[in-house]
Amino acid sequence: MQKSNSPLAKILAEVVFWVTIIFLSLFPYPQGALAEEEDLAKGKALYEKHCAVCHGPEGKGDGYTLLDPPPADLTSEVIQKKSYDELWHEVHDGIPDTAMGMWKVALSDAEITMVLAYVRTLAQ
Numbered sequence: 001m002q003k004s005n006s007p008l009a010k011i012l013a014e015v016v017f018w019v020t021i022i023f024l025s026l027f028p029y030p031q032g033a034l035a036e037e038e039d040l041a042k043g044k045a046l047y048e049k050h051c052a053v054c055h056g057p058e059g060k061g062d063g064y065t066l067l068d069p070p071p072a073d074l075t076s077e078v079i080q081k082k083s084y085d086e087l088w089h090e091v092h093d094g095i096p097d098t099a100m101g102m103w104k105v106a107l108s109d110a111e112i113t114m115v116l117a118y119v120r121t122l123a124q
């Protein structure tokens with residue numbers, strides 16, 4: 001291949017180079033977003049496996065409704081307004097005298113976090 005020595009081609013190459021650099025720095029590869037999506041998918045799978053029986057496929061508390069008290073409606077404003085910490089402890093340690101068990105026996109801390117990330121999406 002013949003190398004061009006024209007000053008214009010050099011400037012053009014320079015411009016293309018910098019435009020690429022600027023473009024890449026403005027739109028970085030969304031690694032964070034990808035990891036988040038993966039966690040959400042895992043959270044959804046965990047939810048469907050462990051929580052949907054009682055809380056219903058969409059979290060509306062319409063799963064196993066014969067319980068007393070009945071499963072909470074996870075889409076409700078009351079619950080969606082609770083802090084992440086509060087929900088995390090409710091799931092981790094369970095709610096005494098209800099069918100809501102302590103999930104620490106079945107789920108790792110990371111899995112509880114993933115399942116809650118999914119629960120957060122149920123309000124929409």
Ligand code: HEC
Binds near residue numbers: 079082090115119
């Ligand atoms: C065996 C049935 C059952 C299963 C399975 C279950 N729950 Fe529950 N859950 C309940 C019941 C019943 C309540 C309501 C307790 C109450 O009224 O205080 C509850 C309450 C909750 C609350 C608290 C709502 C509040 O009032 O703040 C959260 C959060 C929750 N469940 C999340 C989950 C998640 C996440 C899973 C899956 C890992 C899960 N639950 C699995 C029965 C269940």
